[in-house]
Amino acid sequence: MPELFALLGVASFLAARFLPVLALAPLCPFRAATGLPCASCGMTHAFVHLSRGEVGAALLASPLGAVLAASAWLGSSLDLARLALGLPRPALPEPVLRRAARAGLAAVALNWAWLLWRGTA
Amino acid sequence: MLARCAHCQKTFETDRFGVQGCPHCGQQVHLADPSAPPLPPPAAGGAPPVSGGPPAPEPEAPAAPFARRRELGFLRSWLDTWKLAALQPAEFFRAVRISDTGAALLFGVATLTVSSWLQTLYAALMGAATRGMVEQMLRQLPQAGDLGTNAWVLRFVSGGSAFAIAARLAGAPFFALAGLLVSAGVFHVVLLALRGAPRGFNATLTVVGYASAAHIIGAAPVPLLANLVGFVWYLAVVAIGLGEAQRIPPGKAWTAALLPFGLFCVCCCGGIAVPLLGALGRH
Numbered sequence: 001m002p003e004l005f006a007l008l009g010v011a012s013f014l015a016a017r018f019l020p021v022l023a024l025a026p027l028c029p030f031r032a033a034t035g036l037p038c039a040s041c042g043m044t045h046a047f048v049h050l051s052r053g054e055v056g057a058a059l060l061a062s063p064l065g066a067v068l069a070a071s072a073w074l075g076s077s078l079d080l081a082r083l084a085l086g087l088p089r090p091a092l093p094e095p096v097l098r099r100a101a102r103a104g105l106a107a108v109a110l111n112w113a114w115l116l117w118r119g120t121a
Numbered sequence: 122m123l124a125r126c127a128h129c130q131k132t133f134e135t136d137r138f139g140v141q142g143c144p145h146c147g148q149q150v151h152l153a154d155p156s157a158p159p160l161p162p163p164a165a166g167g168a169p170p171v172s173g174g175p176p177a178p179e180p181e182a183p184a185a186p187f188a189r190r191r192e193l194g195f196l197r198s199w200l201d202t203w204k205l206a207a208l209q210p211a212e213f214f215r216a217v218r219i220s221d222t223g224a225a226l227l228f229g230v231a232t233l234t235v236s237s238w239l240q241t242l243y244a245a246l247m248g249a250a251t252r253g254m255v256e257q258m259l260r261q262l263p264q265a266g267d268l269g270t271n272a273w274v275l276r277f278v279s280g281g282s283a284f285a286i287a288a289r290l291a292g293a294p295f296f297a298l299a300g301l302l303v304s305a306g307v308f309h310v311v312l313l314a315l316r317g318a319p320r321g322f323n324a325t326l327t328v329v330g331y332a333s334a335a336h337i338i339g340a341a342p343v344p345l346l347a348n349l350v351g352f353v354w355y356l357a358v359v360a361i362g363l364g365e366a367q368r369i370p371p372g373k374a375w376t377a378a379l380l381p382f383g384l385f386c387v388c389c390c391g392g393i394a395v396p397l398l399g400a401l402g403r404h
Contacts, residue, residue, distance in 0.1 A: 004226075008302055011295075088133050091141055094313075101313035 003083060009076025016044075016051040016069070037119045039112040043068070064111035126150050185217050185331065188224035202228055206331040210358045214365035217331070219323045225330030226301060232333045233297035236351075239340035241289045247342070305329040307381045308363065317373040320366065328362035356382055 030038040046065025049058035058066035126143040186201035205213040309325040312318040339351030364374030
């Protein structure tokens with residue numbers, strides 16, 4: 001199963017780098033209705049910018065999106081390398097996973113707050 | 122040392138005893154410490170004994186009908202699983218085997234793909250009518266008065282070009298697989314944060330895969346409404362399924378199911394509801 005996630009990470013990089021995803025990116029209904037960005041606004045731009053090496057533009061579009069893209073691609077590369085070398089998957093203890101999950105949810109809230117501040121500033 | 126998982130029977134390297142996750146199947150395994158007096162000593166010459174999770178090993182759960190598709194036939198096993206997952210989710214997810222995630226994932230991909238294919242074909246057939254309705258909705262959006270910027274929406278709902286239809290038909294299984302993995306990941310992150318994932322990611326993935334049964338409702342030829350009903354049904358099945366499969370209280374399960382989609386709903390349903398209510402108010 002982790003291999004599927006690694007392949008998904010690779011696919012997201014290839015799509016962001018080589019497909020015209022920004023031309024197809026949908027209008028955010030929340031933004032259209034309220035004028036304010038939603039929590040996931042800017043994610044597609046962040047993925048596309050980061051796939052082109054434009055780190056600053058990616059962070060500006062969505063800090064969480066940039067971190068998510070970098071983590072996904074780094075994690076996918078490491079997992080595929082692990083598979084190629086035939087190494088076992090490192091098992092993280094549940095308390096670490098739980099802390100990471102809580103940090104992730106907090107990051108979503110912070111990212112949205114930042115997007116709202118930037119959008120209204 | 123080398124340990125063997127009691128669930129998937131695969132071996133893995135570890136440097137400690139006690140409860141830990143199997144890196145292959147994600148199940149919790151308990152590696153008995155041979156120096157601890159109450160526990161029996163390890164088997165001579167082999168891997169340390171492992172048991173199937175705290176506090177006592179559970180008996181092997183029955184496989185879902187779809188996991189026995191070779192024996193029952195694809196269509197019959199799919200239909201039997203659909204009935205159980207969509208109509209009796211509590212009983213089904215309480216008893217279903219969670220180590221067979223491949224079957225759950227295949228069921229979800231097959232269901233979502235068929236649903237997407239049918240929706241694509243309906244969109245192509247009913248394109249003109251749907252286009253008019255969506256065009257009217259888009260005009261209500263305060264920040265989207267220029268329909269030119271929403272040309273892709275209109276192309277999408279009206280079925281698009283033959284190439285676009287072919288691309289959507291061909292890409293449906295890949296989008297289904299990606300959607301299942303991402304949504305299972307999101308649900309699991311919330312479950313972990315709530316201390317609600319005692320049976321690991323496999324249980325969450327199994328629920329998300331089989332809960333996709335509800336998405337077939339979205340394939341009914343009723344624009345917008347069918348999708349809405351399918352989506353609400355899906356959320357209810359996920360919430361009930363997570364509660365039963367993870368053995369957690371309903372409050373945690375419903376929170377895990379609704380929190381990500383609450384956010385999604387704020388983004389999408391809210392955005393759609395505002396112009397709709399505005400349009401209704403004018404009539």
